[in-house]
Amino acid sequence: MGRPKAIDADLTREGIIDAAIRILNEEGLDALSLARIANALNVKTPALYWYFKSKAELYTYVADALFRGVLKGIDPSLTGRDLLWTFGLASRANQRTTRDAAKLISIAGVSEEIRTELVPALLDRIAKEMTPIQARKALTAIQALTLGWSVFEANPATSEVMRRSNDDGDAAYREALSHLVYGEIHREP
Amino acid sequence: MGRPKAIDADLTREGIIDAAIRILNEEGLDALSLARIANALNVKTPALYWYFKSKAELYTYVADALFRGVLKGIDPSLTGRDLLWTFGLASRANQRTTRDAAKLISIAGVSEEIRTELVPALLDRIAKEMTPIQARKALTAIQALTLGWSVFEANPATSEVMRRSNDDGDAAYREALSHLVYGEIHREP
DNA sequence: ACCTGAACACCGTTCAAGT
DNA sequence: ACCTGAACACCGTTCAAGT
Numbered sequence: 001m002g003r004p005k006a007i008d009a010d011l012t013r014e015g016i017i018d019a020a021i022r023i024l025n026e027e028g029l030d031a032l033s034l035a036r037i038a039n040a041l042n043v044k045t046p047a048l049y050w051y052f053k054s055k056a057e058l059y060t061y062v063a064d065a066l067f068r069g070v071l072k073g074i075d076p077s078l079t080g081r082d083l084l085w086t087f088g089l090a091s092r093a094n095q096r097t098t099r100d101a102a103k104l105i106s107i108a109g110v111s112e113e114i115r116t117e118l119v120p121a122l123l124d125r126i127a128k129e130m131t132p133i134q135a136r137k138a139l140t141a142i143q144a145l146t147l148g149w150s151v152f153e154a155n156p157a158t159s160e161v162m163r164r165s166n167d168d169g170d171a172a173y174r175e176a177l178s179h180l181v182y183g184e185i186h187r188e189p
Numbered sequence: 190m191g192r193p194k195a196i197d198a199d200l201t202r203e204g205i206i207d208a209a210i211r212i213l214n215e216e217g218l219d220a221l222s223l224a225r226i227a228n229a230l231n232v233k234t235p236a237l238y239w240y241f242k243s244k245a246e247l248y249t250y251v252a253d254a255l256f257r258g259v260l261k262g263i264d265p266s267l268t269g270r271d272l273l274w275t276f277g278l279a280s281r282a283n284q285r286t287t288r289d290a291a292k293l294i295s296i297a298g299v300s301e302e303i304r305t306e307l308v309p310a311l312l313d314r315i316a317k318e319m320t321p322i323q324a325r326k327a328l329t330a331i332q333a334l335t336l337g338w339s340v341f342e343a344n345p346a347t348s349e350v351m352r353r354s355n356d357d358g359d360a361a362y363r364e365a366l367s368h369l370v371y372g373e374i375h376r377e378p
Numbered sequence: 379a380c381c382t383g384a385a386c387a388c389c390g391t392t393c394a395a396g397t
Numbered sequence: 398a399c400c401t402g403a404a405c406a407c408c409g410t411t412c413a414a415g416t
Contacts, residue, residue, distance in 0.1 A: 011399085043400075043401095044400070044401055044402080046400075047399080
């Protein structure tokens with residue numbers, strides 16, 4: 001009856017990130033310490049430093065994984081404003097699903113691949129219907145609105161106020177998003 | 190030539206908050222520890238616990254002070270959408286001026302007075318031109334956009350990307366804000 | 379009433395040492 | 398190549414003790 005050594009021992013970047021996301025979601029950002037992650041993986045804290053050079057870098061790759069998760073749920077044939085709309089909803093859904101995801105994104109860095117590959121690719125798809133400048137402005141605005149909305153919602157003091165104007169279908173958020181996405185296209189109701 | 194005892198000694202809540210804001214602005218959120226604040230006030234760390242019951246409460250009142258600073262700069266005769274517009278710009282200006290203000294707001298709580306007095310008063314002024322529900326939705330959206338925008342901007346990795354579409358006059362932010370404030374009023378250009 | 383000294387548990391990080 | 402043990406400086410918080 002030896003200890004299950006081989007199973008618990010093989011640490012990987014992906015395994016560490018998965019454990020981090022699980023802890024983030026179940027216990028919140030305050031609980032997301034290196035010691036807590038290491039403990040969940042049956043390993044000592046310094047072991048994590050072989051895979052990540054700092055806690056900041058680990059956080060960056062947690063945010064990276066969350067972002068990829070959002071993109072994976074989006075129909076690859078979408079472009080332009082429809083893509084903006086769907087991206088906003090998917091980001092929002094992810095931040096509503098994973099506790100403290102928005103808080104983590106607020107303080108985490110952005111990985112090389114996201115900055116140099118995924119975001120440019122996303123911008124190209126958006127720019128099928130508008131200029132590159134417009135695409136960049138719109139994407140920035142949507143990310144800002146979504147992140148800020150989730151951050152406010154995570155705050156116990158403000159969330160009560162927000163719920164008074166935002167039903168379970170997230171109508172208020174969707175309304176604000178539509179103003180940013182479809183902006184000048186809209187008419188008076 | 191005695192030490193200036195009487196001056197350095199009289200600690201107040203306001204003095205602590207002022208010191209905290211100065212450190213936040215000059216050294217960033219990571220440096221905003223109780224030890225650092227106490228040191229700036231020539232006092233030991235536990236002394237702060239006589240004025241605030243925790244670091245979280247202190248942060249709440251720092252955010253409180255920042256919010257009041259924003260309100261102070263707004264013409265009290267403004268109402269409705271013009272108030273929304275001015276409030277957005279004032280919040281944004283404050284978050285651009287004070288380093289890491291947006292990050293602090295992201296993690297800080299909301300004080301009683303802000304939640305029960307200042308925000309309701311603000312909503313009343315906004316609701317002169319629209320329904321209370323619309324006022325609440327609009328204020329939430331504007332706070333979310335502004336906070337999220339500043340958070341993204343504070344991130345070294347994303348700020349470079351953002352600057353490519355946002356000039357010094359903050360045009361991209363203002364454009365997004367106008368979509369939220371004036372929404373359905375707008376026509377196609 | 380107001381502040382300190384000392385102690386506590388915890389944190390991120392480094393590094394020599396083991397395998 | 399991969400992980401541990403031990404140590405470091407720092408953190409928030411508590412509390413008896415001083416004035």
